[in-house]
Amino acid sequence: MRYEAPESVTAAVALLAGEAGTARVLAGGTDLLVQLRAGFVEPDLIVDLKRIEALHEIVEEDGGYRIGAVVSGAELEEHAGVSAMWPGVVEAVNLIGSTQVQGRATMVGNLCNASPAADAVPAMVAASATVRISGPNGRRRDADVGDIATGPGKTSLENGEIVESVFLPAKPKHSGDAYLRFIPRTEMDIAVVGAGVSLTLDDDGICTDARVTLGAVAVKVLLVEEAAAALIGTKVDAAALEKLAAAASAAAKPIDDKRGTKEFRKKISGVMARRAAQIALKRAGG
Amino acid sequence: MHQVHVSTKINGDEIEYLCETDETLLDVLRDKLGLTGAKEGCGSGDCGACSVMLDGRLVCSCLVLGAEAQDREVETIEGMADGENLHPLQSKFLEHAALQCGICTPGVLIATKALLEKNPDPTETEVRYWLAGNLCRCTGYDKIIRAVMDTAADMRGA
Numbered sequence: 001m002r003y004e005a006p007e008s009v010t011a012a013v014a015l016l017a018g019e020a021g022t023a024r025v026l027a028g029g030t031d032l033l034v035q036l037r038a039g040f041v042e043p044d045l046i047v048d049l050k051r052i053e054a055l056h057e058i059v060e061e062d063g064g065y066r067i068g069a070v071v072s073g074a075e076l077e078e079h080a081g082v083s084a085m086w087p088g089v090v091e092a093v094n095l096i097g098s099t100q101v102q103g104r105a106t107m108v109g110n111l112c113n114a115s116p117a118a119d120a121v122p123a124m125v126a127a128s129a130t131v132r133i134s135g136p137n138g139r140r141r142d143a144d145v146g147d148i149a150t151g152p153g154k155t156s157l158e159n160g161e162i163v164e165s166v167f168l169p170a171k172p173k174h175s176g177d178a179y180l181r182f183i184p185r186t187e188m189d190i191a192v193v194g195a196g197v198s199l200t201l202d203d204d205g206i207c208t209d210a211r212v213t214l215g216a217v218a219v220k221v222l223l224v225e226e227a228a229a230a231l232i233g234t235k236v237d238a239a240a241l242e243k244l245a246a247a248a249s250a251a252a253k254p255i256d257d258k259r260g261t262k263e264f265r266k267k268i269s270g271v272m273a274r275r276a277a278q279i280a281l282k283r284a285g286g
Numbered sequence: 287m288h289q290v291h292v293s294t295k296i297n298g299d300e301i302e303y304l305c306e307t308d309e310t311l312l313d314v315l316r317d318k319l320g321l322t323g324a325k326e327g328c329g330s331g332d333c334g335a336c337s338v339m340l341d342g343r344l345v346c347s348c349l350v351l352g353a354e355a356q357d358r359e360v361e362t363i364e365g366m367a368d369g370e371n372l373h374p375l376q377s378k379f380l381e382h383a384a385l386q387c388g389i390c391t392p393g394v395l396i397a398t399k400a401l402l403e404k405n406p407d408p409t410e411t412e413v414r415y416w417l418a419g420n421l422c423r424c425t426g427y428d429k430i431i432r433a434v435m436d437t438a439a440d441m442r443g444a
Contacts, residue, residue, distance in 0.1 A: 001288060001307045001308050002288050002307060003288065003290055003307040003351065003353045005353075005354075005356070026351070026354075029349055029350065029351070029354075030331055030349050033310065033331075033348070033349045033350075033351070034330045034331060034349070036308060037310075037329055037330065037348075038330075046307070046351075048351075048353075048354060050354065072343070074343060097331065097419065098331070098332075098334060098346075098418055098419020098420075099344055099397065099400075099401075099416050099417075099418070099419055100331065100334055100337055100344050100345050100346045100349075100397070100419045101331055101346070101349075101419065103340070103343035103344050103345040104343070104345050104346075104349060104350070187415060187418040188332070188418050188419060
């Protein structure tokens, strides 16, 4: 196994595209090193992105924030601007693992690891986040966060492509977001169900826009339009929240495993989505 | 195998070593450099026994490649005491008997030192959440928490 730590995105992409065998990208390493040790992956090449200065940055852009691929959860939490604008996203990232894991783990790594239970992903999709992807021959493209993971451990990234940043857009006024997950303990566990909600109110407190997402209940994150539709046009009152919960439960397509049964996960999908919507509503000033 | 030459700073000393590309920082510390304070509990980032500081961030050294330490600064438990003088946390852990077998202790000390530098006046809940990634199978945690709270109070008074 070769280890390379290039200093530019161009060089990183060239290394990945030029590798005949298997290559893996190293950001925080909190998933990759576990997979290496367990023998799940035996790459011929590891490309460490942490020597690329630009990928450590959080920059303001169009009223929102662009967050580099190697910004750790701890660094994100310490950024007052992002935490104020998208608290749900920051909370979701900070739910990943321990303090030690937060010192290394990244949002982009959480996305590209493509676990169906990834905590950061439902929150990012609820926030309408996009990613910037660099590929061979200087090709760059933007994509919706929800289009990156395609199934457990699988992404839509092509050979040689890396995700270099996540963009969280400007938040309209009277907007709020939240992410909640269910785990059978208080800390250090993998989501049994995760729910992200982002919503916007008008001056009269009527919901004009909403996005509701679920994690850990399908092969990839679900954007539940029926649940969002239950909120739009309402004051996000009890009746609207009941409809949202029913829509979320109906949309969930979970598996049975040791962490929860299908039936339990479907029910909890509604509960988590409803509670997340209540927090998002409060943050929107409703 | 591919070997990497690494120059780094560990507990303030300039250090050079050769490591395999798939070798973790924990294995380098323990097997190459004789710094056996950091322990391997799980090897998967769950137990915190291998906690070290990397460029001022608390990390699990089992989740860092040895090669990644190039030009970085690493702090381990071996650098915590000042010669014969124990760090206040170390003294309080002895006073409160906040350890039994001691396997988790270096990691717990590194993690709590990082906490108190960031937050000199944590609540008990904050300490417990901060240490959620440091597993201890002996103490039941209460003595650890008491030692940390007591150290924090002392250090604020100093």
